[in-house]
Amino acid sequence: MEVRVANVRKEFDRFAALHDISLDIKSGELIALLGPSGSGKTTLLRLIAGLEKPTRGKIYFGDEDASHRSIQERNVGFVFQHYALFRHMTVAENIGFGLKVRPGATRPTNAEIHRRASELLDLVQLSGLEKRYPAQLSGGQRQRVALARAMAIEPKVLLLDEPFGALDAQVRRELRRWLREIHDATGHTTVFVTHDQEEALELADRVVVMSQGSIEQVGTADEVYDTPNSPFVYGFVGDSSSLPVRIEDGQLWITDRPIGLAAPDAPDGKATLYFRPHDIELLDGCSGCIAGTVAASRRVAGTRRVELEIGGAREMVEIELPIEHPAAQKSRVAFRPRRWKVFPAEA
Ligand SMILES: Nc1ncnc2c1ncn2[C@@H]1O[C@H](COP(=O)(O)OP(=O)(O)OP(=O)(O)O)[C@@H](O)[C@H]1O
Numbered sequence: 602m603e604v605r606v607a608n609v610r611k612e613f614d615r616f617a618a619l620h621d622i623s624l625d626i627k628s629g630e631l632i633a634l635l636g637p638s639g640s641g642k643t644t645l646l647r648l649i650a651g652l653e654k655p656t657r658g659k660i661y662f663g664d665e666d667a668s669h670r671s672i673q674e675r676n677v678g679f680v681f682q683h684y685a686l687f688r689h690m691t692v693a694e695n696i697g698f699g700l701k702v703r704p705g706a707t708r709p710t711n712a713e714i715h716r717r718a719s720e721l722l723d724l725v726q727l728s729g730l731e732k733r734y735p736a737q738l739s740g741g742q743r744q745r746v747a748l749a750r751a752m753a754i755e756p757k758v759l760l761l762d763e764p765f766g767a768l769d770a771q772v773r774r775e776l777r778r779w780l781r782e783i784h785d786a787t788g789h790t791t792v793f794v795t796h797d798q799e800e801a802l803e804l805a806d807r808v809v810v811m812s813q814g815s816i817e818q819v820g821t822a823d824e825v826y827d828t829p830n831s832p833f834v835y836g837f838v839g840d841s842s843s844l845p846v847r848i849e850d851g852q853l854w855i856t857d858r859p860i861g862l863a864a865p866d867a868p869d870g871k872a873t874l875y876f877r878p879h880d881i882e883l884l885d886g887c888s889g890c891i892a893g894t895v896a897a898s899r900r901v902a903g904t905r906r907v908e909l910e911i912g913g914a915r916e917m918v919e920i921e922l923p924i925e926h927p928a929a930q931k932s933r934v935a936f937r938p939r940r941w942k943v944f945p946a947e948a
Pocket residue numbers: 613616617618636637638639640641642643644645796
């Protein structure tokens with residue numbers, strides 16, 4: 602089911618948690634809402650679910666305006682961070698619950714509910730555990746059951762609010778891969794909330810980067826990582842380095858030197874250059890590049906982070922080199938970023 606969020610604003614006591622958000626989610630897509638705490642991810646998810654009503658704007662399910670439909674009428678499946686399984690019900694009963702409480706004629710027979718629960722247990726790779734109670738499962742297993750329960754009602758949309766947030770890093774990574782496989786097998790339109798950029802980039806067809814109640818950028822993992830469209834996205838999705846520069850006639854300068862980068866469309870004046878610390882080309886000589894003195898260097902996992910003091914500008918910038926790269930030992934390093942962007946300097 603395609604979902605369209607059209608100019609949605611959400612206020613709580615006049616505080617705007619979401620400012621006029623628009624987002625088109627395609628049928629069968631796996632979308633990650635990514636942003637820091639308080640950016641509005643959960644509010645957007647709850648609006649799509651029907652757990653909140655927009656202050657302004659509309660939410661469409663297909664062609665239908667669903668803004669005032671209840672969560673049951675929207676037929677969405679929801680999984681929360683903290684396993685909301687019924688403690689006194691077995692795994693199979695938990696999974697079948699949504700079907701069992703369906704009214705009258707729409708309620709499947711017990712045999713059908715049983716069959717559906719078995720199918721879903723197979724899908725989430727928990728066959729054999731149907732008679733266990735939630736307390737007898739690991740955290741990761743409980744979240745698989747929660748997902749099976751959400752899928753049992755054949756939802757039009759699956760909404761997952763940090764479903765792996767309470768689990769340790771390794772289980773999270775396993776479940777992440779597993780969720781992607783389940784999604785590819787079932788094709789549910791899925792919206793996934795996370796504040797973990799690695800999770801969003803690995804899992805989602807498209808990532809929606811949110812900040813302070815607004816959408817900063819929507820794109821595939823590659824688009825959001827390789828071509829961030831704001832300083833916020835540079836900083837939040839992956840590592841970034843920045844340097845104050847000046848633009849004159851479309852050329853970038855640091856103090857009295859042009860650095861060999863052209864931004865013909867940028868207005869003259871102060872600006873900030875952003876790039877990824879690893880996405881650079883080291884140069885031997887330097888007429889038209891960025892040059893600096895190695896001030897510090899440290900090992901970070903499989904790479905070496907080198908802090909350069911940029912001549913004259915008294916600015917520090919960080920680049921990333923292979924661990925044993927000789928340039929890290931040299932006192933002078935010259936480089937040019939491969940992919941970069943300039944944004945007007947903040948006033
Ligand atoms: N029911 C509410 N009443 C008042 N303010 C709320 C309510 N729900 C959310 N907010 C506020 O709206 C803003 C967005 O909250 P939201 O929970 O959507 O953020 P989030 O990005 O999901 O954060 P987190 O990652 O911490 O869950 C926050 O400033 C929050 O305090």
